[in-house]
Amino acid sequence: MTRLATVRGGDTTPGVSPPSATPPAPAPDRLTWRQRLSHWDVRWSPYLYISPFFVLFALIGLFPLGYTAWISLHDWSLLGGKGEFVGLENYREVLDNPYFVKQTVNTLSIFVLSSGPQIVIAVVLAALLDTQLRGRTWWRMSILLPFVVSPVAVAIIFGSLFGDRYGLLNEIITWVGFEPVQWHTDRFASHVAIATMVNWRWTGYNALIFLAAMQAVPRDLYESAELDGAGKVRQFLSVTLPMIRPTMIFVVITSTIGGLQIFAEPRLFDDTAAHNGGADRQFGTITMLVYDFGWQLRDLGRASATAWMLFLLICVFAVLNYLAIRRLGRLGGGDR
Structure with missing residues (x-):
């Protein structure tokens, strides 16, 4: 028997099955x-x-x-609450404050002395821990210990090291034959002491972040570089650093944010009852000025204005550091 298939237009073709047609999708208004x-x-x-x-x-x-x-933008008191709208008056008063510029310079100085050496040392430590180091698991755990120590304990420890009269470092300096350093009264010396506290706490934490990035680098890249005659230093500069550039950007930006917001270390480093960053604010920071405006003067308007100026400063430095790291990555052949 000849099978007839009906096609469009009413025609029939022997031996041809009817085409399978997909049923049309129901209209949106007909969906269940x-x-x-x-x-x-x-x-x-x-x-x-x-x-x-x-x-x-x-x-x-x-x-x-x-x-x-x-x-x-308002005359806002901690106790009295919201006042009248004053526009940018709070910002003008902060800029006219005699301590604002000084404490901004202090913040930048401590930031430069801490973030730069901190990242360099962290990269070097991560590179050493990425080798076949004996007991590397123990070393990886030990470098994280300073991070878990309380800032108060860190201040007590480094207060004994950087004491003006009976500090351990001044004892060593005097024994060598030099004059003792006034760590709390000399402006630059106090910045070095506070930056040392910051570096001691955060270098190991950043080193572990870099170590995780280095362990994710494919090992065949090092083998190829070694076959091409590259030594360990050349492999580190041409392979490791370009490959960990995204992680380095992350660490640089987070270090910038944390370094410019530094508060606990300089406040605890002050051995006076006022805790204002020294008698002449020689190591006071912007965040300490925010605290002074908000909690000592009870002026939340000026405290908020100072906080927003710090926020803008952090944004500027974060962008500059990001562009600098990208530029260094291109120069090192790591444009990805």
């Missing part, structure tokens, strides 16, 4: 509630899964930032 629910789930569930992060970031990040900006 189950189909609508499935459609919404596929479309919106990814955004729902990531929404907790953005909700928390908006609550604890963006809202305080915007609210601080709103406070900085």
